[in-house]
Amino acid sequence: MTLGFLGSGAITEAIVTGLSTPGGPCHPIRLSPRNAAVAAGLAARFENVSVCPTNQAVVDVCDTIVLAVRPQVTPKVLSELHFAPTHTVISLVAGFSAVRIAGLVAPASAISRAIPLPSVAQRRSPIAVYPPKSAAAGLFAPLGQVFGIETEAHLNALSTATSTMAAYFGFMGHIASWVAGKGIPEPQARQYIALLFSGLASTGLEESGQSPADLAVAHSTPGGLNEQLLRHLTEHGVFDTLNDALEAVHRRASGMQPLPATSAKSE
Numbered sequence: 001m002t003l004g005f006l007g008s009g010a011i012t013e014a015i016v017t018g019l020s021t022p023g024g025p026c027h028p029i030r031l032s033p034r035n036a037a038v039a040a041g042l043a044a045r046f047e048n049v050s051v052c053p054t055n056q057a058v059v060d061v062c063d064t065i066v067l068a069v070r071p072q073v074t075p076k077v078l079s080e081l082h083f084a085p086t087h088t089v090i091s092l093v094a095g096f097s098a099v100r101i102a103g104l105v106a107p108a109s110a111i112s113r114a115i116p117l118p119s120v121a122q123r124r125s126p127i128a129v130y131p132p133k134s135a136a137a138g139l140f141a142p143l144g145q146v147f148g149i150e151t152e153a154h155l156n157a158l159s160t161a162t163s164t165m166a167a168y169f170g171f172m173g174h175i176a177s178w179v180a181g182k183g184i185p186e187p188q189a190r191q192y193i194a195l196l197f198s199g200l201a202s203t204g205l206e207e208s209g210q211s212p213a214d215l216a217v218a219h220s221t222p223g224g225l226n227e228q229l230l231r232h233l234t235e236h237g238v239f240d241t242l243n244d245a246l247e248a249v250h251r252r253a254s255g256m257q258p259l260p261a262t263s264a265k266s267e
């Protein structure tokens with residue numbers, strides 16, 4: 001397999017790193033020229049990676065193409081390219097159904113979708129793929145735990161769940177800053193909070209047979225500080241707001257709502 005990437009941004013950098021560092025499958029990989037700095041950096045780091053002069057050159061020399069451009073530019077980027085019936089296409093583009101992608105890459109018809117996360121670089125990402133036994137499942141198997149998803153509606157729900165990553169760091173950062181505001185050096189506060197959450201994440205994984213609600217009870221002394229904070233957040237509508245936000249993101253992740261033009265990068 002010769003693997004091509006259209007779009008050399010953050011997620012391409014993470015995937016190529018996971019595939020190409022020692023122990024990975026080290027496929028021959030061809031990158032599109034944008035972003036030039038990311039593409040050049042990956043080609044300099046890994047012998048199996050090189051940069052093509054144009055997007056079409058990537059398509060011409062690769063049998064498997066990963067679509068990793070932003071949703072806002074995807075129709076224009078693909079409208080300028082010529083695919084062959086033999087191409088396999090794996091789309092990472094949020095909010096674009098497999099049928100919509102098929103219409104943009106015809107006559108290629110082997111289309112699958114995947115949601116890799118930045119931790120593919122360390123090969124410890126959950127990766128949702130649709131359909132379950134597709135090229136996407138094979139490509140991402142070495143990069144973490146593949147979840148084969150039966151319907152695009154379910155894939156879109158998981159895509160929505162991945163929108164919580166930045167908020168997670170926002171939550172951590174807010175707590176660390178609050179602690180630092182009480183006089184503790186910020187680096188020490190950050191490390192303390194990072195370890196606190198790392199331990200909770202491990203518990204969540206090790207105790208995945210228990211519901212989060214049960215784990216919350218297990219981490220709350222009756223009448224104690226944890227119980228107080230959870231009750232305060234609940235009573236003040238924090239989780240209702242989270243639910244509203246998830247619903248709003250879900251409308252975009254499902255392609256039901258157009259993406260804001262302001263977040264599109266110029267080409």
Ligand SMILES: NC(=O)c1ccc[n+]([C@@H]2O[C@H](COP(=O)([O-])OP(=O)(O)OC[C@H]3O[C@@H](n4cnc5c(N)ncnc54)[C@H](OP(=O)(O)O)[C@@H]3O)[C@@H](O)[C@H]2O)c1
Nearest residue numbers: 007008009010011034035068069070071092093094116118
């Ligand atoms: N980041 C994630 O965790 C993640 C996870 C799952 C799926 N995705 C999906 O993956 C896609 C890429 O996300 P990202 O976070 O990697 O975005 P990103 O960092 O903005 O990367 C997108 C890349 O596309 C390049 N590009 C723009 N116009 C192009 C063109 N005409 N031809 C070729 N490349 C072009 C951009 O280059 P310039 O910088 O020069 O503009 C940029 O390097 C999105 O559709 C996103 O929904 C991302």
